[in-house]
Amino acid sequence: MPSRRAIIRGLAGVTSAAGFAGCTRLLTRRDTVELNLPSNPHADALPARQHAVDDALRTDEHGNSLAPRYHTVLLLGLRNPPTVEHARTVERAMRELEGAYDWSPDGLFHVLAWGSGYFERIGELAAAPVDHPEVLSRTDDPKLETYDAALVLSADDPSTLLDAERGLFHGGSLAGSTPDARLGDVFRVVGRRTGFMGEGLPAAHTDADGIPDDAPLPKDAPMFMGFKSGRRGTQATEDRVTIEEGPFAGGTTMHLSRLRQSLETWFSLSRNERVARMFSGTLTGEDVDALTDDVPFEGGVPEAAREHDVVGHHEKVARVREDGDPLLLRRDFNTVDGGHAGVHFLSYQRSLADFQATRKAMNGWYLRDDSERVRERRNNGILDFITVTARANFYVPPRGGRSFPLL
Numbered sequence: 348m349p350s351r352r353a354i355i356r357g358l359a360g361v362t363s364a365a366g367f368a369g370c371t372r373l374l375t376r377r378d379t380v381e382l383n384l385p386s387n388p389h390a391d392a393l394p395a396r397q398h399a400v401d402d403a404l405r406t407d408e409h410g411n412s413l414a415p416r417y418h419t420v421l422l423l424g425l426r427n428p429p430t431v432e433h434a435r436t437v438e439r440a441m442r443e444l445e446g447a448y449d450w451s452p453d454g455l456f457h458v459l460a461w462g463s464g465y466f467e468r469i470g471e472l473a474a475a476p477v478d479h480p481e482v483l484s485r486t487d488d489p490k491l492e493t494y495d496a497a498l499v500l501s502a503d504d505p506s507t508l509l510d511a512e513r514g515l516f517h518g519g520s521l522a523g524s525t526p527d528a529r530l531g532d533v534f535r536v537v538g539r540r541t542g543f544m545g546e547g548l549p550a551a552h553t554d555a556d557g558i559p560d561d562a563p564l565p566k567d568a569p570m571f572m573g574f575k576s577g578r579r580g581t582q583a584t585e586d587r588v589t590i591e592e593g594p595f596a597g598g599t600t601m602h603l604s605r606l607r608q609s610l611e612t613w614f615s616l617s618r619n620e621r622v623a624r625m626f627s628g629t630l631t632g633e634d635v636d637a638l639t640d641d642v643p644f645e646g647g648v649p650e651a652a653r654e655h656d657v658v659g660h661h662e663k664v665a666r667v668r669e670d671g672d673p674l675l676l677r678r679d680f681n682t683v684d685g686g687h688a689g690v691h692f693l694s695y696q697r698s699l700a701d702f703q704a705t706r707k708a709m710n711g712w713y714l715r716d717d718s719e720r721v722r723e724r725r726n727n728g729i730l731d732f733i734t735v736t737a738r739a740n741f742y743v744p745p746r747g748g749r750s751f752p753l754l
């Protein structure tokens with residue numbers, strides 16, 4: 348008789364051959380064959396990819412997606428060695444969540460991701476599409492974290508996030524009804540990252556450490572550093588970050604890092620100096636104000652370094668675009684966790700190598716010979732103002748295989 352794992356692998360092969368549509372089939376087969384559950388009643392109404400929210404997001408006047416305003420990432424540790432019974436409980440709990448809230452900014456978006464710690468625990472790290480995190484810059488000494496899983500929640504109403512967290516983990520109700528299965532039966536919450544993204548929210552949090560109380564932060568700035576991010580042309584599409592074939596098809600990889608911001612000096616710079624560090628010395632504040640749904644860069648970064656003695660964060664990371672398309676889908680958000688301004692940098696990419704290449708481009712070591720004023724941190728994008736304090740890697744399965752991949 349084939350082993351459970353062989354069955355799953357066989358089914359995954361069928362899925363990749365059939366493309367994303369096959370993910371739903373995998374769900375049905377996995378439900379009935381593996382988890383012995385009825386088909387997911389919400390599957391047809393929800394995207395097959397957990398990370399697919401673009402169709403449900405609001406957009407601005409230029410067609411750029413607007414992130415939900417509030418975010419929570421719950422970092423999870425398994426209470427016990429994994430079993431099929433646990434996989435059933437997790438799938439049932441996620442269905443309760445799907446039934447309780449609409450898949451929209453007014454309701455709740457959720458992603459269950461599996462960390463490098465989980466894959467190591469089940470002896471499958473070598474087969475997994477993610478590895479343990481690494482140090483990726485010479486200027487930081489982050490904690491390298493290996494969680495079992497993460498639940499990413501986002502919504503426009505912060506009380507929805509708390510309601511969902513209480514209902515899933517702490518014996519509360521979900522949107523007023525008592526769930527039959529809870530993630531808390533299987534996982535312990537071992538870490539919690541919270542934050543916000545959107546017009547007006549940073550200006551309301553300048554009492555945090557790391558940012559001056561009188562920072563000249565535009566009232567409508569969505570991010571602490573005073574700029575907006577996520578223009579359509581600067582984001583990888585959901586398709587571009589989706590794994591296309593093999594046993595992990597339909598999923599993606601997720602990197603989560605924690606950045607601490609020190610913005611005193613940042614806000615003592617002129618706006619044009621800040622634009623040079625965030626975007627490029629080739630752009631002025633007025634150029635940035637005129638951007639709509641893309642940020643075109645003409646000319647190379649070494650030339651810009653030679654001419655301006657400063658390089659921008661954006662022009663550096665845009666170097667790794669492939670055929671003009673960015674590799675990362677950024678879903679990061681501001682935070683004041685621990686009373687300090689920062690960013691929880693959360694990105695999806697087809698492969699973690701895409702993240703590593705982007706982060707190397709951001710380090711800018713290759714520009715050292717172009718300007719002696721561009722140093723490891725100084726005049727080098729935003730590196731002088733951020734410190735990476737933690738990193739973790741995850742795999743995000745498609746909805747149909749979200750409970751205990753590879754078990």
Ligand code: HEM
Pocket residue numbers: 570572574575576577578579580581582606608625642660661664665666668672673674675677690692702705706709729733
């Ligand atoms: C405090 C932390 C950060 C801030 C405030 C920040 C801010 C920004 C801003 C304002 C843009 C321009 C986007 C637009 O105009 O739409 C941008 C682009 C980008 N950033 Fe960051 N960023 C941060 C950290 C990072 C990190 C850690 C990475 C990954 C290593 C990263 C990767 C990117 C990428 C890939 C782009 C788009 C590149 C392209 O257009 O091809 N950022 N960032």
